[in-house]
Amino acid sequence: MGGWWGTASGSPRAGPVAGGTGGGDTGTGDPGTLPAPADVSWEGKGEGAGWGVGGATLSLSQSVSLSQSVSLSRSVSSQPEPGATMVVTLGYWNIRGLAHTIRLLLEHTETPYQERQYRFGPAPDFDRSEWTSEKEKLGLDFPNLPYLIDGPTKLTQSNAILRYIARKHGMVGETEEEVLRVDLLENQLVDLIGSFAQLCYSPDFEQLKPGYLEQLPGKLRELSRFLGSRPWFAGEKLTFVDFLAYDLLDLLHMFVPSCPQLQGNLGGFVQRFEALEKVSAYLRSGRCLKTPVFTHTAQWGGTKE
């Protein structure tokens, strides 16, 4: 089982508290009520460090002082220590998948968070029990991945998670026009991302790919028209749908790098998005999971590049 690492104590300012990719002791507690290990504290800012801990990597975007040379893996009790600071926990497979947008939004909003990354077992079985053994124990209404636990708030459904974070930061649209554009684009992007994922997971990938590529320019032209000359899809202000749009456009660029419809205003949008300070820092950091995009069963994007 993977471990829980590096819950913050003191005054967490922003960013991931820990990004674990496996290894370590098993945390047995409720991720919403993790206590802060006494030996990890927050100190200042700055692009982070990475430590190999028990075969895993712990990456922090702030500088973190460890008062002793310690194992960061620890078992977890259900009672937080007095004064312990709760941080948001994001649970997902150790892939990009549906979590990329959430990770980007947590980074952009400087939300302190920790990750619980579940791993598949080795081939040929790709055992899922690291996740399934916890799935029903987390108090989720609709147990699934990704999940987000923020104290008493326990959410699944990736877009509900995005909206939850975005609402706290005024990133869901303000005027009626902005809200309409956010709602419309969110659902349009669900369809577009869904059809791309469906293609990539299909056993008939090679036969279906030409048809997918044939309809893609039309879909991208619609997106381009919808964006027009606005900086962001809702208008002047960045909203959570820009994170979804960025993810799709970036994936499509990885899939068909030469696609002309990904240039123009959509290309400009991607550049603007990637230039956002915290986004840019995250994308350049070692903790950004750009690949594998999908799980191992996908015909495209299922491997680490």
Ligand SMILES: N[C@@H](CCC(=O)N[C@@H](CS)C(=O)NCC(=O)O)C(=O)O
């Ligand atoms: N509509 C859901 C889809 C969630 C989903 O399909 N999760 C996949 C990974 S992308 C999974 O493995 N879930 C774990 C499970 O089904 O137990 C969302 O947007 O969050």
